[in-house]
Amino acid sequence: MDSLGQTTSMQRLQNAEKRIVRVLELAGGVMDELSNSTGPRKDLVNNHCLEFMQLIKDIQVALRDEIKSACDYRPFEKCDYSSRIANEICCKKLEYVVSQLDEMKQTVNEFHGAV
Numbered sequence: 001m002d003s004l005g006q007t008t009s010m011q012r013l014q015n016a017e018k019r020i021v022r023v024l025e026l027a028g029g030v031m032d033e034l035s036n037s038t039g040p041r042k043d044l045v046n047n048h049c050l051e052f053m054q055l056i057k058d059i060q061v062a063l064r065d066e067i068k069s070a071c072d073y074r075p076f077e078k079c080d081y082s083s084r085i086a087n088e089i090c091c092k093k094l095e096y097v098v099s100q101l102d103e104m105k106q107t108v109n110e111f112h113g114a115v
Contacts (some may be wrong), residue, residue, distance in 0.1 A: 020059060023055045026055070
């Protein structure tokens with residue numbers, strides 16, 4: 001169904017889950033660093049915070065896209081049953097109209113033949 005270059009919704013959600021786990025690890029790392037008896041290493045805390053914020057943005061985008069995709073999903077969207085039935089009904093109506101016109105034409109021809 002999906003081409004090789006695309007990922008499934010489940011795979012994208014699993015990737016988001018991995019990012020969430022990484023966010024928690026970063027938060028834990030910052031907490032450990034802040035509780036360090038020698039004091040926090042500013043560069044490490046800064047790097048963790050930057051990665052944390054970027055991952056949060058990535059997670060938000062991924063989840064927003066998945067929610068939007070789920071809302072756009074319509075399983076019967078490509079079903080043409082109702083269109084086919086409507087077309088068949090129209091064809092039957094047209095066949096009836098043509099038969100009525102043929103009868104009218106025959107009646108007119110009979111009338112002109114009698115006159």
